[in-house]
Amino acid sequence: MLLDVQDITTYYGASQALFGVDLKMAEGEVVALMGRNGMGKSTTIKSICNLLAPKTGRITFGGKATERMAPYKVARLGVGLVPEGRRCFPNLSVHENLVAAARPGEWTLEKVNALFPRLEERHAQMAKSLSGGEQQMLAIGRALMTNPRLLILDEATEGLAPVIRQDIWRAIRQLKVEGLSILVVDKTLSELLPVADRCVILENGRSVWQGLSGEVSADVQDRYLGV
Amino acid sequence: MLTRENTVNLVLALLLLVAPLAANAFGQPFYVTLATRIAILALAALGLNLALGLGGLVSFGHAAFFGIGGYAAGILSSHALSYEPMIFGLPGTVQMPVIWIVAVVASGLVALAIGAISLRTSGVYFIMITLAFAQMVYYFAISWPAYGGEDGLSIMVRNQFPGANTMKPLSFFLVCYLVLLAGIGLFALIRASRFGAALQAARQNETRVATVGIHPYRIRLTGFVISAMITALAGALYADLNRFVSPSMLSWHMSGELIVLIILGGTGRLFGPLAGAALYVAFEFALGGLTERWQFFLGLILLGVVLFARGGLLGLLAGKAKHG
Numbered sequence: 001m002l003l004d005v006q007d008i009t010t011y012y013g014a015s016q017a018l019f020g021v022d023l024k025m026a027e028g029e030v031v032a033l034m035g036r037n038g039m040g041k042s043t044t045i046k047s048i049c050n051l052l053a054p055k056t057g058r059i060t061f062g063g064k065a066t067e068r069m070a071p072y073k074v075a076r077l078g079v080g081l082v083p084e085g086r087r088c089f090p091n092l093s094v095h096e097n098l099v100a101a102a103r104p105g106e107w108t109l110e111k112v113n114a115l116f117p118r119l120e121e122r123h124a125q126m127a128k129s130l131s132g133g134e135q136q137m138l139a140i141g142r143a144l145m146t147n148p149r150l151l152i153l154d155e156a157t158e159g160l161a162p163v164i165r166q167d168i169w170r171a172i173r174q175l176k177v178e179g180l181s182i183l184v185v186d187k188t189l190s191e192l193l194p195v196a197d198r199c200v201i202l203e204n205g206r207s208v209w210q211g212l213s214g215e216v217s218a219d220v221q222d223r224y225l226g227v
Numbered sequence: 228m229l230t231r232e233n234t235v236n237l238v239l240a241l242l243l244l245v246a247p248l249a250a251n252a253f254g255q256p257f258y259v260t261l262a263t264r265i266a267i268l269a270l271a272a273l274g275l276n277l278a279l280g281l282g283g284l285v286s287f288g289h290a291a292f293f294g295i296g297g298y299a300a301g302i303l304s305s306h307a308l309s310y311e312p313m314i315f316g317l318p319g320t321v322q323m324p325v326i327w328i329v330a331v332v333a334s335g336l337v338a339l340a341i342g343a344i345s346l347r348t349s350g351v352y353f354i355m356i357t358l359a360f361a362q363m364v365y366y367f368a369i370s371w372p373a374y375g376g377e378d379g380l381s382i383m384v385r386n387q388f389p390g391a392n393t394m395k396p397l398s399f400f401l402v403c404y405l406v407l408l409a410g411i412g413l414f415a416l417i418r419a420s421r422f423g424a425a426l427q428a429a430r431q432n433e434t435r436v437a438t439v440g441i442h443p444y445r446i447r448l449t450g451f452v453i454s455a456m457i458t459a460l461a462g463a464l465y466a467d468l469n470r471f472v473s474p475s476m477l478s479w480h481m482s483g484e485l486i487v488l489i490i491l492g493g494t495g496r497l498f499g500p501l502a503g504a505a506l507y508v509a510f511e512f513a514l515g516g517l518t519e520r521w522q523f524f525l526g527l528i529l530l531g532v533v534l535f536a537r538g539g540l541l542g543l544l545a546g547k548a549k550h551g
Contacts, residue, residue, distance in 0.1 A: 049438055075440035087435050089428045100424035101439035146440050 001060075002027045002181055003048065003150060008057030010047045017043040018054070019205040025150070030182045032192050032213060034225060035202035041185045042084055044202065045154050048183075049081050050074045062149065076103070080148025084155045084185075086135040088142065090128035094119055097127050097138055098145050105147025112141040115171055133164030140171065150181045157186055169195070189221070201225070232545035236498040243501065244404060251397045259396040260468070261512060265504045266403040267464045270410050272488040272500035274457030277414060279486070280495030281423060282450045283430030287354045287482050288341065288361030292334040292455040294368065294477030296462025299330035301380040301472035308383055323388045323402070323467070330463040331456045337364070338455030342448045358479060365477040379473025386467050393467070403464050407501070410457055415497055417453070426450045458485070487525075491532055493539030502540040 005023040009016065018040050025031050033041050046052040048059060050071050059066050066074050075081070089097050098109060098119070113120035116137040122130060127138060136156060143151055153172070157165045169191050175182060176195060186192045193199075193213045201209040201224045209224060243262060250258035271293050278284040303326050306312065306319025313319060320326060341360045348356055369377050384394070391398040417423045429436045429443040436443050466472040475481070484507075492503025510528065514521035536543050 051434060051438070070442070071434070071437035072440055072442045075438055081438045083435070083438065087432065089431045089435065091431055092424060092427055096424040096427070099421050100428045100436075100441070102421060103440060142439060 004060045006058040008054035010054045032196035032199045039202040040205040078149030080143035086139045088127035095123040101142045101145040107144045152183045235545040256396045263400040266407045269501040269504035271461035275485045278454035286357045288357030290481035291361035291364040292458040293462035295334040296330040296459030297466035297472040297476045300463040300466040321386045330459045334459030338452045342451035368474040382470040493541030496541045
């Protein structure tokens with residue numbers, strides 16, 4: 001088991017956001033984390049990265065308990081986060097953004113540039129001067145440069161032009177083919193379901209449905225994901 | 228690549244070299260000394276710029292490192308001239324390279340201790356705690372009679388550098404100039420390295436840096452120590468320039484002056500400290516000749532820079548920073 005989240009509860013100060021989330025991922029698996037807005041997807045991700053420590057429950061990554069670990073140590077264990085809202089380092093160049101994160105492994109500058117040729121074209125440009133889509137590519141590239149065992153994509157295609165979305169989905173599919181474990185949060189089910197092996201659905205801070213992505217029927221969608 | 232900023236940098240570097248050469252040729256050693264002062268202050272500010280400009284660490288205590296460098300030069304040479312051994316029976320020395328190593332190592336160790344504690348705080352607390360540490364060093368120097376206490380310590384004969392007659396103003400200037408160029412080169416290397424990128428990233432967003440597996444504390448501590456070492460090297464040169472070291476090198480005015488130099492020149496810019504030091508010394512010389520209250524006018528100029536030219540002199544000359 002690569003990631004094992006057992007019945008976590010997480011709070012923002014006094015207000016409880018997660019009431020018991022379970023999530024398991026095997027090595028090489030692509031899991032979609034789904035649910036309507038405000039159901040706890042981003043909170044679950046923050047808890048996994050320990051940016052927001054869960055109050056109760058257990059999280060192990062690669063067999064190691066991470067609930068008491070500093071976020072940078074969790075990242076070094078191999079959790080690569082692409083945060084919501086493509087948060088690059090705005091005043092660093094594309095090249096510096098990537099190099100700052102680099103840790104030895106299969107993913108190098110060349111490999112990231114091959115995945116996103118646009119980043120190579122813009123390597124000297126400041127991150128804040130990139131388009132939204134390019135910033136997203138940079139955020140994914142930066143996470144890959146840490147050579148993660150698990151890549152977490154939080155709304156990676158939100159607010160992007162359809163053409164750029166296609167680029168991002170193409171990259172995600174390629175990463176899956178290479179055997180990377182990926183946890184994806186995304187609203188575009190038509191793209192998400194074919195990529196994901198399994199789905200976990202959250203409702204009101206609880207994991208309420210788990211299954212293969214083929215089993216996400218119209219019924220399930222209506223019940224948990226419809227507006 | 229000859230960008231506008233590189234052109235400005237090149238002009239600044241050449242001006243600082245050509246001006247004292249010309250002054251020397253016309254028999255005006257005073258201006259050579261002025262240029263030496265610029266080079267040394269630029270080096271001191273360059274050190275601080277690493278912490279402040281790249282790391283966003285507003286250290287209000289860099290005078291401590293500047294002064295430690297100065298005292299390293301003063302103490303080692305006074306022992307060498309009096310033939311009295313220091314602790315552990317070690318002899319003093321008048322050789323600059325040895326003095327520099329001692330200055331850099333001593334300040335590095337002090338910076339490690341100060342940084343390890345100070346970097347647990349941030350913002351205004353970091354400013355105050357670095358100031359407090361520097362004041363501790365300041366009062367220690369004042370109350371230490373063995374090395375002059377409040378009166379300071381004279382360096383009878385300027386320390387020596389192999390192959391140069393440092394008593395000649397121009398030779399000493401060239402030594403300082405080369406050290407400054409080496410410092411600028413080191414700064415450029417650090418800024419372009421993975422460590423430099425991480426240091427700047429940590430300034431921009433601590434959480435994001437943690438999510439890519441970087442421990443901001445360790446990166447900052449390393450940056451702070453390197454920064455202190457460069458400033459200490461400048462301190463050793465400064466003591467040799469004046470042939471005198473006193474607690475005033477350790478005072479909080481000095482820390483403030485270094486920050487002012489950086490703001491005048493352009494925060495985080497490679498040649499910002501040099502531009503700032505040149506401007507500062509020029510003001511000091513030009514305005515100081517007109518009025519005793521030249522610092523009042525410097526204050527007005529600083530106000531103008533902060534309000535209207537936030538990139539400092541380099542921002543005005545070379546446009547907005549690529550790094551910020």
